[in-house]
Structure formats: structure tokens, C-alpha cells
Amino acid sequence: MGKRYYSEALEAVHQSANDLFEIGAITEDEMKEFDEGCFVSEPETSPAVPKTAATGNAELRLPPPIVRTVL
Numbered sequence: 001m002g003k004r005y006y007s008e009a010l011e012a013v014h015q016s017a018n019d020l021f022e023i024g025a026i027t028e029d030e031m032k033e034f035d036e037g038c039f040v041s042e043p044e045t046s047p048a049v050p051k052t053a054a055t056g057n058a059e060l061r062l063p064p065p066i067v068r069t070v071l
Contacts, residue, residue, distance in 0.1 A: 004040045014038035 005011040017034040020026045 005038055006040055010038040 005014065014034055017026060017031060017038075021028070021031040
């Protein structure tokens, strides 16, 4: 199964970052940050979404800061 993106917008951001990486405009470490921020991480053990103790709502997961600055 292929990797899934958080959204279509982040898919476009990731593709642009990949293009920049291919021409040497960003480093491998920076590209890894885009990978972490744009792809949905699959749970390793349990498919359950963590709940917050106070509200019982699903926990909000934001992309890393490098991706948030692009958006």
C-alpha cells in the first residue's frame, strides 16, 4: 500500500519540495521533514486514535513546523 498524504494541498507541497530536492535546493534532512509532515503516519500497533483526557475528542495532529511555514 502506498503512502497517503494528509491532504491534496500537502501532496502538492511535497511534490514541490521533492522537485527542489532533486535540483539540490534543499537538503536530504529538509526533505525528510517534508516526508514526515506530508504523509499520514500509519499506527504501528493500534488503529485507535488517541483521545484527550479532558474532552474525549480525537487528538489534533499538525504537520512539523517546516511544512506549516510553507502553507
